[in-house]
Amino acid sequence: MxxxxxxxxxxxxxxxxxxxxxxxxxxxxxxxxxxxxxxxxxxxxxxxxxxxxxxxxxxxxxxxxxxxxxxxxxxxxxxxxxxxxxxxxxxxxxxxxxxxxxxxxxxxxxxxxxxxxxxxxxxxxxxxxxxxxxxxxxxxxxxxxxxxxxxxxxxxxxxxxxxxxxxxxxxxxxxxxxxxxxxxxxxxxxxxxxxxxxxxxxxxxxxxxxxxxxxxxxxxxxxxxxxxxxxxxxxxxxxxxDDVVPRELPANVLERVRTLLGAPGQPPASLLRLVFAGSESDQPLLSDLVRRFGLDLNIVHGQIDEVQGHPFGTLAVLARGAQEQLTAAVSHLRGAGVQVQEVAHA
Ligand SMILES: Nc1ncnc2c1ncn2[C@@H]1O[C@H](COP(=O)(O)OP(=O)(O)OP(=O)(O)O)[C@@H](O)[C@H]1O
Ligand SMILES: [Mg+2]
CATH class of the missing domain: 3.40.50.300 (P-loop containing nucleotide triphosphate hydrolases)
Structure with a gap:
C-alpha cells in the first residue's frame, strides 16, 4: 500500500x-x-x-x-x-x-x-x-x-x-x-x-x-x-x-527479596524473572508450578497485559522448593515459551 x-x-x-x-x-x-x-x-x-x-x-x-x-x-x-x-x-x-x-x-x-x-x-x-x-x-x-x-x-x-x-x-x-x-x-x-x-x-x-x-x-x-x-x-x-516492560526490578523490590531469600532454615529459593510474550496464558502456568512441582510461590513484582491479543509482560516470582523441582519448573516454563531469568538464588 x-x-x-x-x-x-x-x-x-x-x-x-x-x-x-x-x-x-x-x-x-x-x-x-x-x-x-x-x-x-x-x-x-x-x-x-x-x-x-x-x-x-x-x-x-x-x-x-x-x-x-x-x-x-x-x-x-x-x-x-x-x-x-x-x-x-x-x-x-x-x-x-x-x-x-x-x-x-x-x-x-x-x-x-x-x-x-x-x-x-x-x-x-x-x-x-x-x-x-x-x-x-x-x-x-x-x-x-x-x-x-x-x-x-x-x-x-x-x-x-x-x-x-x-x-x-x-x-x-x-x-x-x-x-x-x-x-x-x-x-x-x-x-x-x-x-x-x-x-x-x-x-x-x-x-x-x-x-x-x-x-x-x-x-x-x-x-x-x-x-x-x-x-x-x-x-x-x-x-x-523499558517504558512498557522494565528490564530491572525496582531497588526496593530487590531489597525485600534479599530479606526473603536470606531467611534462615528455609528450602532453596530462586528469584525468577519471567517474560511472557505470546506464550500461553500466565495463570495456568503459575498454578502448574505449585501443583506439579510443589513449589511455594510469591509474586513480588510484575505487570502483564496484552499485545495483539497475547499476554505480554513480566513477573518476578520468588519460588521456593526442592532444588530439582526448581530446575524442572524452569524447564517447564521455558518449554511453554516463557523467557526465564534467574535473578537471585539462595
Ligand atoms: N524544517 C526543518 N529545517 C531544518 N531542520 C529540520 C526541519 N525539520 C526537522 N528538522 C531536523 O530534522 C531532524 C528530524 O526531525 P523530525 O521532526 O523529523 O524528528 P521527530 O522524530 O519527529 O522528533 P519529535 O519526536 O521531536 O517530533 C531533527 O534534527 C530536526 O531538528
Ligand atoms: Mg515529530
Missing part, C-alpha cells in the same frame, strides 16, 4: 545541512496499523510527511496505493492526496468554524454541494461520537473531542490511508486509550491503513500490528509487534520498551 524506497531528507539548517532521513525504505501493507517509534529528533515526522509529500524527499521514491507520488504533477498530487488523511498532535482545527464546519472544510474545497456535505459529515460525526456537539466551536470542547474532530475531518475525503503524527501526545492516558480505540475501530470497520508516529511504546503496544524503530534518520529495527516486543534486537528498541 505504501512503499518508501531509499528516502533521504536533507534540511537547510542554520549551521549547515541537517540529514534528517538517511536512506529509509519501508513497505506498509494495506489494512494494517503500522507504528513508527523513536526518540525526539529521530526523523519520525520527516518520514511521515514524505508519505503525502508534505515534505518532498531529497532523494528516493514514494508510492501510495500504486501511484508513484514523487513523479506526479501538481494536479495529480492533489488528487493522490485525497487518498491520504492526516491527524496532528495539536489538532489544527479552525477556531472560527464549528465542529461540523471543520469536518466539512475539505468537502467544501472539493466543491461538494451542501446536501452532499451533510450526507457525508453527519455519519462521520456519529462515527467519532460527536453527533451531539456539531454546533460547538473548538474552544468549547475537550482535547480528546478536538482530536475526534480531527479524525472525522481526515476521513471526510474517504482516504485509504490515515497518517497520525503524535495524535495522542497532548492527551491524558485515558483519553489516549479512547482515541486509539477509535483508530482501531476505523482500521477494522473501514479497512483503512493507518501509519502511527509516536514516541510512546504504550501507544504502539495498544494498536500497532507491525512497527519500525527509528534512530538518527534510519530504521534500526522493524517487524511484527509481538515479535519485536518479545525479542528486541536493537538497543534503542530495548530502551524504548
Amino acid at each position: 505504501i512503499l518508501l524506497d531509499n528516502i533521504h531528507q536533507t534540511y537547510r539548517g542554520p549551521k549547515g545541512p541537517v540529514h534528517a532521513l538517511r536512506g529509509v525504505s519501508l513497505h506498509i501493507r494495506a489494512g494494517e496499523v503500522f507504528g513508527v517509534i523513536g526518540r525526539s529528533g529521530a526523523g519520525k515526522s520527516s518520514l511521515v510527511r514524505t508519505i503525502n509529500l508534505l515534505n518532498r524527499p531529497s532523494q528516493g521514491t514514494v508510492t501510495v496505493a500504486g501511484r508513484s507520488l514523487t513523479t506526479l504533477n501538481a494536479a495529480g498530487l492533489r488528487a493522490a492526496r485525497r487518498d491520504i488523511g492526516m491527524i496532528f498532535q495539536h489538532f489544527n482545527l479552525l477556531t472560527s468554524r464549528t465542529v461540523f464546519d471543520n469536518v466539512a472544510l475539505p468537502l467544501e474545497l472539493a466543491g461538494l454541494s451542501r446536501q452532499q456535505i451533510q450526507a457525508r459529515v453527519n455519519p462521520l460525526l456519529e462515527l467519532v461520537g460527536l453527533g451531539h456537539l456539531a454546533d460547538r466551536y473548538p474552544a468549547q470542547i475537550s482535547g480528546g473531542q478536538k482530536q475526534r474532530v480531527g479524525i472525522a475531518r481526515a476521513l471526510a475525503s474517504q482516504p485509504k490511508v490515515l497518517l497520525s503524527d503524535e495524535a495522542t501526545s497532548a492527551l491524558d492516558p485515558e483519553t489516549t486509550r479512547s482515541i486509539l480505540a477509535l483508530l482501531q475501530q476505523i482500521n477494522r470497520e473501514l479497512g483503512l491503513t493507518i501509519v502511527l508516529i509516536t514516541h510512546q511504546m504504550q501507544v504502539i503496544k495498544q494498536v500497532a500490528h507491525r512497527l519500525a524503530v527509528m534512530e538518527a534518520g534510519e530504521i534500526v529495527e522493524q517487524g511484527e509487534a509481538l515479535k519485536v516486543f518479545s525479542d528486541p534486537q536493537n538497543e534503542t528498541t530495548r530502551s524504548l520498551l
Whole structure:
C-alpha cells in the first residue's frame, strides 16, 4: 500500500545541512496499523510527511496505493492526496468554524454541494461520537473531542490511508486509550491503513500490528509487534520498551527479596524473572508450578497485559522448593515459551 524506497531528507539548517532521513525504505501493507517509534529528533515526522509529500524527499521514491507520488504533477498530487488523511498532535482545527464546519472544510474545497456535505459529515460525526456537539466551536470542547474532530475531518475525503503524527501526545492516558480505540475501530470497520508516529511504546503496544524503530534518520529495527516486543534486537528498541516492560526490578523490590531469600532454615529459593510474550496464558502456568512441582510461590513484582491479543509482560516470582523441582519448573516454563531469568538464588 505504501512503499518508501531509499528516502533521504536533507534540511537547510542554520549551521549547515541537517540529514534528517538517511536512506529509509519501508513497505506498509494495506489494512494494517503500522507504528513508527523513536526518540525526539529521530526523523519520525520527516518520514511521515514524505508519505503525502508534505515534505518532498531529497532523494528516493514514494508510492501510495500504486501511484508513484514523487513523479506526479501538481494536479495529480492533489488528487493522490485525497487518498491520504492526516491527524496532528495539536489538532489544527479552525477556531472560527464549528465542529461540523471543520469536518466539512475539505468537502467544501472539493466543491461538494451542501446536501452532499451533510450526507457525508453527519455519519462521520456519529462515527467519532460527536453527533451531539456539531454546533460547538473548538474552544468549547475537550482535547480528546478536538482530536475526534480531527479524525472525522481526515476521513471526510474517504482516504485509504490515515497518517497520525503524535495524535495522542497532548492527551491524558485515558483519553489516549479512547482515541486509539477509535483508530482501531476505523482500521477494522473501514479497512483503512493507518501509519502511527509516536514516541510512546504504550501507544504502539495498544494498536500497532507491525512497527519500525527509528534512530538518527534510519530504521534500526522493524517487524511484527509481538515479535519485536518479545525479542528486541536493537538497543534503542530495548530502551524504548523499558517504558512498557522494565528490564530491572525496582531497588526496593530487590531489597525485600534479599530479606526473603536470606531467611534462615528455609528450602532453596530462586528469584525468577519471567517474560511472557505470546506464550500461553500466565495463570495456568503459575498454578502448574505449585501443583506439579510443589513449589511455594510469591509474586513480588510484575505487570502483564496484552499485545495483539497475547499476554505480554513480566513477573518476578520468588519460588521456593526442592532444588530439582526448581530446575524442572524452569524447564517447564521455558518449554511453554516463557523467557526465564534467574535473578537471585539462595
Ligand atoms: N524544517 C526543518 N529545517 C531544518 N531542520 C529540520 C526541519 N525539520 C526537522 N528538522 C531536523 O530534522 C531532524 C528530524 O526531525 P523530525 O521532526 O523529523 O524528528 P521527530 O522524530 O519527529 O522528533 P519529535 O519526536 O521531536 O517530533 C531533527 O534534527 C530536526 O531538528
Ligand atoms: Mg515529530
